[in-house]
Amino acid sequence: MQKRFTQKYLNNRGVAYFCAFVFLCVAMLMGISIGTVSVLPLDILNIIGAEILRLPISNDVDPMHSNIVMNIRLPRVVLAGFVGASLAMAGAAFQGLLRNPLADPYTLGVSSGASVGAVLTIFLGLSIPFIGTFTLPLLSITTAFLTIIVVLFFARQIDRGMRVETIILTGIIFSSFLGAFISLMIALTGDELRQIIGWLLGSVSMRGWDYVQIILPFFIIGSVMLLANSQELNAMSFGEERARHIGVNVQKRKMMVLIAGSILTGAAVAVSGTIGFVGLVIPHLTRLLWGPDHRHLLPLSMMTGAGFLILADLFARTVISPTELPIGVITALIGAPVFAIILMKRRAEGRG
Template sequence: MQKRFTQNFLTNKYMAYFIAIAFFLGSMLLAISIGTVHVPILDIIQIIGANIFQYSIDHIDPMFTNIVMNIRLPRVLLAGLVGASLAIAGAAFQGLLRNPLADPYTLGVSSGASVGAVLTIFLNISLPFIGEFTLPFLSILFSFMTILLVLLFAQRIERSMKVETIILTGVIFSSFLGAFISLMIALTGNELRQIISWLLGSVSMRGWEYIKIIFPFFTIGSILLLMNVNELNAMSFGEERAQHLGVNVQRRKMLVLIAGSILTGAAVAVSGAIGFVGLVIPHLTRILWGPDHKHLLPLSLLTGSGFLILADLVARTIISPTELPIGVITSLIGAPVFAIILIGRKRKERRG
C-alpha cells in the first residue's frame, strides 16, 4: 500500500514537471511565432537550433531569422526570466512568511527598485562606463539598499526579527517610497510619460543586453532559494518548530530574504513594476501540486515564466499595432484569479 502511494506520488510529480515544462516551452514557441509577421514553429526550432549548433539553414527566409533572433527571442526570454524571478521569489516569501497572500513586493523591494529607476529618469542620470545601463544598475542598487534598511529596522525593533515585524517594516517602507515616487511624478515634466510607462512594466525593445543583466542575478537568487527548500519547509510550520528541528532560523531567514530581493530587484530593474505574478502563480501552484518547497519552487519558476511570456504576447497583440504595458495585463488577469482563489478559500474554511 505504501509502495503504491509512493509510486503515485512520484508519478504525479513527474506529471507536474511535464505539464510545467510543456507550458513554458509552448508559451515560448507561441510568443515567438505570433506577431505582425507569422513565423512557422518548425522554422523557429530550426533557426534556434542553427544558432546553437552552428549549422546552415539556407532554405529559411533571412527575415525570419532576423525577427526570431534579434526581436522576438530576446523579448520572450526576458519576459520568461522576469516571470520566473517573481514567481520563485513569491513562493519563497509565502513559505517564509507563512502567508499565501505575501509576494515579492511585501518587503518594499519593488518600491526601492522603482525609486532608483524613477530617480534616474527624473534627474537624467548617466553613470560613467555604464551609460544606457544606468537605469537597471541603480534600480538593483536601490533594491539592495531597501532590503538592508528593512532588515536593519526590523532587527532594531525586535532582535529576533519575527515575521510580523518584517512585514510591518516592509509596509512602512513601501508607503514611504511610494509617496516619494508620487512626489517625483508630480514634479516631473517631459519625462512623465517615460516614468509612467516604466512603472506600468514592459519588456519591449530590451534586447540581449538586458538578458545579460538579469541572468546572473536570476541564477544566484534561484540557486540560493533552491538550496534552502528543506529549511523553508520547516519554517512554514513556524519558527519555533523549525528551531527544534535544528534550523538556524535567523540565518536562513536572512538568506531567503536576500535571495528573494536579488530576484525581485533585478526583475523590476529590467522590466518595471509587474504585479500579481509573485502572488498568484505560487498560490495556484501550491493548490495544484502541494506545499512542498522542493517542488513548489521549481514548478512556480516554470509556470511563472510561461505565464509572463503569454501575458506579454497578449500585451503586444490584443490591440495591435499599439502595445499595452505588461503590468496592465498581469493585473487584469491576476486580480480576478486572485479574487476567485480567495472566495474558494473562504468557502472551504466555512465547510471545514
C-alpha cells in the same frame, strides 16, 4: 474519487516537471511565433538551431524572419521568461518564509522599493564607476532589500505576532509611500509622463539582449540561493521557532532568503518595471497543483512563471494591436481577482 485520481496523477513529480516544461516551451514558441508578422514554429526551431546552436542546418528561412526572431521576439520572450521566473520564485520564497499565500514582491512593497532604485538610476542618470550597466540592477536590488527589511521591522513594531495581514498592510503602505516618492521624482525631472508611466506599469518591449545580460547573473545567483534553501523554507513555513527546533539556523537562512528574494525582484524590476501579482498567482497555482514542498515548488514556479509572463506579454502586445498594453496591466487584471479569492478563502477557513 475524481479528486484523488487527479491528485495522484499530478503528484507524480516527473509528470509535474514534464507539464511545466511543455507549458514553458509552448509559451515560448507562441511568444516568438505570433505577432504582426507570423513565424511558423518550425521556422523558429530552424532559426534557433542555426543561429544559436550553430547547427549545420540549411538555413532557407526568410532573413527578415530570422532578423525578427533573433533581434526582437527572442530577446523579448527570453527577458519576459527571466522576469516571470524571477518574480515567481521570489513570490514562492516570500510566501514560504512568511507562511502566507498572500505574500508577494508586489504586496510586500519590495517591487516599489526596487522601483525607487531603478527610477533614481534611470532618471538621474546614475552610473557607479566600474560596474556600468549593472548600476541599475544593483541599486534596485539594494533598495528592494532595504524595503523588505524596513517593512518587516515596522510590521514587528505594530504586531509582535507578525500576522501576515499586518505585514501586507505595512507593505501596501510602503508601496503607496514609495509610489508617491517616485511620482515626485518624475515630476521634478519633468520627463515625458507617458513613457514613465509605461515603465512603471511594467514592460519587456524594446529591451533587446542587453537587458537579458543584465538580469541573467542576478537570476542565476538568486535562484541558486533559493534552491539551496528550499528545505529550510519548508521548515520555516511551520514557523521560525519550529524550524529552529528541527535544526535550521533561522537567522542566517532567513537573511539568505530575503536577500535572494530581493536580488530576484530587484533585477526583474530593473529590466522591466513593476509587474505585479506574478509572484502571487504563480506559486499559489503551482502549490495547488503539485503541493507545497519548496524543493519542487521553486523550480516548478520558475518554469510556470516564465511561461505565464511570456503569454501575458504576448497578450499585451496583440490584444489591441498595434498599440501595446503595459504587461503589468494584464498581470494585475488576472492577479488582483486571484488575490481577492485567496483572501476570501482564508477568511472563510478562519471562520470555519
